[in-house]
Amino acid sequence: MRLLWLLATVVALTSAGILKDTPKERYDNFRVYKLSIQNKIQLAVIEKIGELTNKYNVWKEYDERSKQVDIMVSPGELNHFQELLKFNNISSELMIENVQDRIDEEQVTPTADSATFGWTKYYELEEIEAWLDEILNAYPSVTEEFIVGKSYEGRTIRGIKISHKAGNPGIFIESNVHAREWITSASATWFINQLLTSKDADVRSLADNYDWHILPVFNVDGFEYSHKKDRMWRKTRQPHATSACIGADANRNFDSHWLENNGASSNPCSETFAGDAPGSEPEAKALVEYLTKIQDEISVYISFHSYGQYLLSPYGHTKEEFPENYDDILTIGKAFADAIEALPYGTVYQYGSTADVLYVATGTSVDWVFNELGKKIGYTIEYRDKGRYGFILPPVQIIPNCEELMVGMLALIDKTKELGYL
Ligand code: 0X9
Ligand code: ZN
Secondary structure (H helix, E strand, O other): OHHHHHHHHHHHHHHOOOOOOOOOOOOOOOEEEEEEOOOHHHHHHHHHHHOOOOOEEEEEOOOOOOOEEEEEEOHHHHHHHHHHHHHOOOEEEEEEOOHHHHHHHHOOOOOHHHHOOOOOOOOOHHHHHHHHHHHHHHOOOOEEEEEEEEOOOOOEEEEEEEOOOOOOOEEEEEEOOOOOOHHHHHHHHHHHHHHHHOOOHHHHHHHHHOEEEEEOOOOHHHHHHHHHOOOOOOOOOOOOOOOOOOOOOHHHOOOOOOOOOOOOEOOOOOOOEOOOOOOOOHHHHHHHHHHHHHHHHOOEEEEEEEOOOEEEEOOOOOOOOOOOOHHHHHHHHHHHHHHHHOOOOOOOOEEEEHHHHHOOOOOOHHHHHHHOOOOOEEEEEEEOOOOOOOOOOOHHHHHHHHHHHHHHHHHHHHHHHHOOOO
């Protein structure tokens, strides 16, 4: 009887939309700290608390170059966290005092020109897709939709191919695999628009002489969730059979050194959960199948991420070894970074292999394309900033970030061609 009553209540609540429309996650008084780590004990302590996902959220994992970790702390945990830092002699810098304030500031109030798609605010999936449809309609002779497949929740993963002539070498751009990294899809759509509308001679040549395969939002379910429910969501949205934690890190789910060398986690609650098996996430599986199908059409693969200002290259799985063309990879990386730094913003990008410059990451898409498809040029761009705003990069920085992308990309492609890869 009691069970029946419970069932009836659940059904009633669900149909009334109460369970369905759970409120948005709030981050009032959540803080983000940049920690400086000096030894293994300190690192072990921070890695341990990073697993307590109801109290902490790692924004940026520890890397051996900067020796820093960015971590978000819930208000209820703050006293304990501060004691822990003191006890372990860990120095810290407060980067964000109230994450909710940053989230609120990010929601710019619509202005007169906001009826048209611009790059002064962040758009939701539906708006990005509607804009993509407009673009496909407006430029039918040089654009074409491509479909990667379906997400766990059944959304279509859609991209756009821009081709001005037959026989061009192809460049694939994958963006927003990590849901909360909103600057990545904003940059991808801006870049599409530039390829189609810019009158600048260098941009025209980029558009005319290469085929661009651009996937603005790869992790569609996660991206939608980050807009509607939880701004800090990173992973996919597939539930786990034996854990209450949802989703996996799609950028740890590819079949290249999967789950090796501590480059991912086997804990479903971790932000870098590798999934139950390579390709366990429908999104990663679909991209593998799609890229395998069109592999002969692409020469360069680029994955958009934020944040930290890095241009990362293979390998992700080890820093004991480097690809045989690593000198070329670095030369191209330097061209990218120099071009960006030369802009008036003076933004500095670091470049080098993921495992060397950042940390060991296994099962990433770029490494899969490099190692398994045998493509010689693949990069991950980690956009602005260094942690002042982190994932919540203010909308006024979208266009400056995109300007950096364009000069960086021009230099990157130029150098890649000069070295004979295109
Ligand atoms: O850890 C990641 O997946 C990326 N950093 S992020 O903060 N955006 O999560 C870096 C991955 C880069 N590595 C390779 N593609 N090898
Ligand atoms: Zn990322």
